[in-house]
Amino acid sequence: MSSVEKLISAIRALDVGQVRLMEVCGTHTMSIAKSGIKAMLPENVQLLSGPGCPVCVTPPQVIDAILELAMRPDVIITSYGDMLRVPGSRRGDSLLRRRALGARVEMVYSPLDAIDIARKNPEKQVVFLGVGFETTAPGTAAAVITAKELGIENFSVFSMLKTVEPALRALKNMDGFNIDGFICPGHVAVILGEKGFEYLPLELKLPGAIAGFEAEDILLAIYKILRRIRNNEPGIDNCYSRAVSPEGNELARQTVESCFEPRRDIWRGLGGIDASGLGFMEGFAAFDAEKRFDIHYSEVETPTACRCGDVICGRIPPQLCPMFGKVCTPEDPVGPCMVSSEGACAAAYKYSGI
Amino acid sequence: MNMEEIITLDYGSGGKKTSRLIEKMIVPALDNPALAALGDGAVIEGFPKLAFSTDSFVVDPIFFPGGDIGKLSVCGTVNDIAMCGAEPKYLSCSFIIEEGMALSDLEKIVESIRLQCEKSGVQVVTGDTKVVEKGRGDKIYINTAGIGFVKYPGLDPKNIQPGDSVIVSGTVGDHGTAVMLSRSGMAQVELKSDCAALNGLCEKILDTGAKVRVLRDPTRGGLATSLNEFVENTELSIEIEEKLIPVKPQVQAACDMLGLDPLYCANEGKLICIVAAEDAEKVIAAMHETEEGRDAAVIGSVSDRYPGKLVMQTGFGGRRVLQKLTGAQLPRIC
Numbered sequence: 235m236s237s238v239e240k241l242i243s244a245i246r247a248l249d250v251g252q253v254r255l256m257e258v259c260g261t262h263t264m265s266i267a268k269s270g271i272k273a274m275l276p277e278n279v280q281l282l283s284g285p286g287c288p289v290c291v292t293p294p295q296v297i298d299a300i301l302e303l304a305m306r307p308d309v310i311i312t313s314y315g316d317m318l319r320v321p322g323s324r325r326g327d328s329l330l331r332r333r334a335l336g337a338r339v340e341m342v343y344s345p346l347d348a349i350d351i352a353r354k355n356p357e358k359q360v361v362f363l364g365v366g367f368e369t370t371a372p373g374t375a376a377a378v379i380t381a382k383e384l385g386i387e388n389f390s391v392f393s394m395l396k397t398v399e400p401a402l403r404a405l406k407n408m409d410g411f412n413i414d415g416f417i418c419p420g421h422v423a424v425i426l427g428e429k430g431f432e433y434l435p436l437e438l439k440l441p442g443a444i445a446g447f448e449a450e451d452i453l454l455a456i457y458k459i460l461r462r463i464r465n466n467e468p469g470i471d472n473c474y475s476r477a478v479s480p481e482g483n484e485l486a487r488q489t490v491e492s493c494f495e496p497r498r499d500i501w502r503g504l505g506g507i508d509a510s511g512l513g514f515m516e517g518f519a520a521f522d523a524e525k526r527f528d529i530h531y532s533e534v535e536t537p538t539a540c541r542c543g544d545v546i547c548g549r550i551p552p553q554l555c556p557m558f559g560k561v562c563t564p565e566d567p568v569g570p571c572m573v574s575s576e577g578a579c580a581a582a583y584k585y586s587g588i
Numbered sequence: 589m590n591m592e593e594i595i596t597l598d599y600g601s602g603g604k605k606t607s608r609l610i611e612k613m614i615v616p617a618l619d620n621p622a623l624a625a626l627g628d629g630a631v632i633e634g635f636p637k638l639a640f641s642t643d644s645f646v647v648d649p650i651f652f653p654g655g656d657i658g659k660l661s662v663c664g665t666v667n668d669i670a671m672c673g674a675e676p677k678y679l680s681c682s683f684i685i686e687e688g689m690a691l692s693d694l695e696k697i698v699e700s701i702r703l704q705c706e707k708s709g710v711q712v713v714t715g716d717t718k719v720v721e722k723g724r725g726d727k728i729y730i731n732t733a734g735i736g737f738v739k740y741p742g743l744d745p746k747n748i749q750p751g752d753s754v755i756v757s758g759t760v761g762d763h764g765t766a767v768m769l770s771r772s773g774m775a776q777v778e779l780k781s782d783c784a785a786l787n788g789l790c791e792k793i794l795d796t797g798a799k800v801r802v803l804r805d806p807t808r809g810g811l812a813t814s815l816n817e818f819v820e821n822t823e824l825s826i827e828i829e830e831k832l833i834p835v836k837p838q839v840q841a842a843c844d845m846l847g848l849d850p851l852y853c854a855n856e857g858k859l860i861c862i863v864a865a866e867d868a869e870k871v872i873a874a875m876h877e878t879e880e881g882r883d884a885a886v887i888g889s890v891s892d893r894y895p896g897k898l899v900m901q902t903g904f905g906g907r908r909v910l911q912k913l914t915g916a917q918l919p920r921i922c
Contacts, residue, residue, distance in 0.1 A: 239905070268908065271906060273906055274905065315847070343846075450904070479792055564914040583911075
């Protein structure tokens with residue numbers, strides 16, 4: 235029997251009744267969909283996607299603000315690829331469309347590339363869209379620190395950086411919360427360490443397992459969580475110890491803390507959550523694109539027909555959104571979950587339907 | 589001030605500089621009687637049935653590991669004709685050049701076209717050169733059109749039947765990944781575009797006398813998109829196995845890093861062959877004798893279990909549908 239088959243039969247053998255597990259990482263969402271794990275699990279184990287795709291949790295009014303900024307003739311927007319096709323509150327209106335209309339939008343792999351672009355275009359304002367969780371925050375912080383050291387004044391960051399813990403706490407406090415355990419994000423855990431997830435069993439009384447990104451890693455994490463559920467002993471298992479240490483990456487955390495501080499932030503579907511975003515500390519305020527361009531947006535989510543919010547909170551699987559696969563497809567997405575390759579809807583659309 | 593010779597708008601004026609470019613550089617490189625006549629068009633030999641195709645090339649960067657836009661512009665059209673069961677014979681070649689391009693770069697591209705034409709047994713018999721202002725193009729765009737003599741008529745996706753074998757001629761995703769990497773400044777020598785002409789390989793396959801249903805070169809959209817095109821809106825399905833699909837480990841690694849999927853990355857020197865199951869072994873053996881087909885493998889078969897769909901057994905043991913590529917692949921954040 236292969237190790238995969240062994241894990242599956244071990245999962246079947248655990249008699250836990252109906253359980254709902256949530257993964258909180260877009261890469262997990264994708265890996266689960268690509269490998270076909272859902273079809274292999276027994277029917278009593280349901281997997282749901284949480285607020286783990288950084289693009290998907292960005293609310294439409296923030297995208298609208300970015301689209302408006304992109305149209306300023308003195309501005310070059312630099313971004314990771316995912317963000318380019320995400321629509322704002324108007325369907326089909328995205329950075330890609332704005333680029334076709336004349337906005338300068340450049341895809342980069344690193345914020346340091348954005349700094350390069352800033353140096354080569356001194357007459358322009360180069361704005362980097364800082365999207366992501368604890369994983370991309372250190373790189374973004376390092377870029378801001380570099381820009382400050384080099385005295386690059388035409389570079390700024392639109393910070394949409396968020397942290398996972400406040401979102402999971404908010405999720406737990408929502409009406410109708412019915413998740414029995416979390417598959418914890420491996421990349422985030424590389425930074426935070428095992429101890430960064432201890433609040434799950436200690437305070438939220440829920441089990442979790444830190445998982446790597448191979449399908450087998452995820453199956454192992456599922457097995458460990460189910461065993462904890464059966465034994466009724468919440469705790470954290472580290473199933474990704476080849477990359478995640480108990481303490482995490484202190485240097486990366488310090489880099490972030492030297493540049494950013496927690497601030498209230500808005501999540502699609504979850505709304506405003508205190509101390510869930512990363513804003514600029516005073517010494518770096520000059521690099522804050524929101525300040526530089528006097529950008530404001532409402533905390534109230536601009537209503538759209540999209541139910542991404544419900545999908546992100548695990549209230550519905552993507553297929554239960556009335557628009558899924560009909561009105562809303564990857565070619566013509568209504569919400570970000572259908573755009574990002576890490577989005578729950580895109581994963582469900584691309585990799586299901588047998 | 590760099591006084592390197594560059595293309596200026598004068599080169600596209602139709603005047604002396606245009607003639608000089610054509611007569612001193614392009615015609616001597618691609619020399620043949622039909623081209624040398626420098627008429628408005630070329631007069632060429634015919635054949636009962638012709639295959640005719642055209643393609644435009646806008647690749648960025650114009651020089652990439654394993655090839656350049658010139659080589660690509662010949663291989664691309666040669667392959668499209670070869671997939672029709674035809675022997676490619678004549679090409680047209682049109683350049684749209686952006687003002688400011690180094691003349692030496694153009695020379696390299698023309699030389700690469702010459703080499704590839706010689707290798708593939710085709711001739712450029714007619715062409716055109718235009719120069720556009722700086723900013724109105726991106727260094728150089730090339731359009732080629734080609735004519736071939738149909739030697740093996742009847743290749744058609746309509747002939748595909750349940751039970752047929754699906755063959756791919758080698759590792760997939762090489763071109764798309766190599767170009768993406770060199771575009772992002774992460775070019776690696778070990779990772780080259782597979783850019784190659786496949787007319788020799790096609791001939792080898794078709795000369796076996798096997799019941800070949802259809803040939804297709806999976807360029808943009810990659811393997812998964814081409815296979816989808818065969819079965820969409822039909823009662824047939826294609827079932828492939830992930831572990832049988834040849835993918836270079838460095839391509840897989842680069843794709844993982846960039847957030848791409850090799851099954852959706854462009855190929856420029858690979859073909860898909862759908863053939864009656866009883867002939868698959870014979871075709872594979874013939875393909876293995878060639879440079880372009882040495883990694884050829886049966887990756888799955890045609891069935892009627894999932895009408896209209898391409899289904900893959902994952903290496904992990906799961907099963908999933910592969911859709912066509914939607915939009916360009918955009919790299920992920922983390």
